[in-house]
Amino acid sequence: MEESITARRFTAPLSLDIPRHWLPGNEVVSSLLNAYTILVPANEAFYIRTLNACMPRLRDDVLRQRCQAFIRQEAQHGVAHKRYWGNLDAQGYAYRGIERVVDRGIFRVMDRVAPLWLRVSLVSCVEHINAFLGFEFLTQSILAHADPRVRDLMEWHFAEEIEHRAVAFDLLQAISPRYPVRLLGAVMTSLLFYLLWAGLAASLLAQDRLVWRRATWRQLAHHLGAGHDMARRTLGHLGQYLRAGFHPCHLSGADVLAATVLARQAATVPPSIVPATPRT
Numbered sequence: 001m002e003e004s005i006t007a008r009r010f011t012a013p014l015s016l017d018i019p020r021h022w023l024p025g026n027e028v029v030s031s032l033l034n035a036y037t038i039l040v041p042a043n044e045a046f047y048i049r050t051l052n053a054c055m056p057r058l059r060d061d062v063l064r065q066r067c068q069a070f071i072r073q074e075a076q077h078g079v080a081h082k083r084y085w086g087n088l089d090a091q092g093y094a095y096r097g098i099e100r101v102v103d104r105g106i107f108r109v110m111d112r113v114a115p116l117w118l119r120v121s122l123v124s125c126v127e128h129i130n131a132f133l134g135f136e137f138l139t140q141s142i143l144a145h146a147d148p149r150v151r152d153l154m155e156w157h158f159a160e161e162i163e164h165r166a167v168a169f170d171l172l173q174a175i176s177p178r179y180p181v182r183l184l185g186a187v188m189t190s191l192l193f194y195l196l197w198a199g200l201a202a203s204l205l206a207q208d209r210l211v212w213r214r215a216t217w218r219q220l221a222h223h224l225g226a227g228h229d230m231a232r233r234t235l236g237h238l239g240q241y242l243r244a245g246f247h248p249c250h251l252s253g254a255d256v257l258a259a260t261v262l263a264r265q266a267a268t269v270p271p272s273i274v275p276a277t278p279r280t
């Protein structure tokens, strides 16, 4: 695999006239990705703290540089998604209380009580989830008809998740390569991630009074089943992660996909690159 990790700032304006359901005709996917946007900053701050805590243990300079590039990308993702919170606030969504509880009640507690090997295992699995979500959304062009401003935000993030998808897994191999560690992290992460994500998306739909509406359940069935096939695909990707010979680089076609998205965006707005800070 030819790995290339470049941290780009997302500089495009996210003006307040973006509709609350920015994927026309699909309030379910709009709400799922709005929930994703709410969860990204605390999630990614946890990844960054975890990787920083590993740095003193790393003897491999290449892996250390890859971790630093990963951190630069994730830091920008947090900044960009938090900028979109301004739209969610203007639309009247109540979510900041839940977000604070998730950050303080889960991630900050994890920092204090979970051993580093477990935290790295959690990050490794959630990074696999981020990468395959990006892969599915991009290969299936699920956001093709979305408001272009939110589509660009999401697709930029998905593409960068694909770029750095192998870093946390390789870090886990360096810190604690035992299979039970991977398995424990995968079980905990999958339960936590999908519970939080689905719960928050349901809360946004409930605030829009869209839960008890036939079209919402049709959209959900389309997303999980016959349309985007996300239930079966998600189980398949999670199953891959548990295979003994798994490595994130095996996600076939992902690098070309990410490069194509980023090249298309760069053709419209030249990317603003975050430089590596020289070590002192």
Ligand SMILES: [Fe+2]
Residues within 6 Å of the ligand: 044, 073, 074, 077, 130, 157, 161
């Ligand atoms: Fe990210």
Ligand SMILES: [Fe+2]
Residues within 6 Å of the ligand: 074, 127, 130, 161, 164
């Ligand atoms: Fe990531």
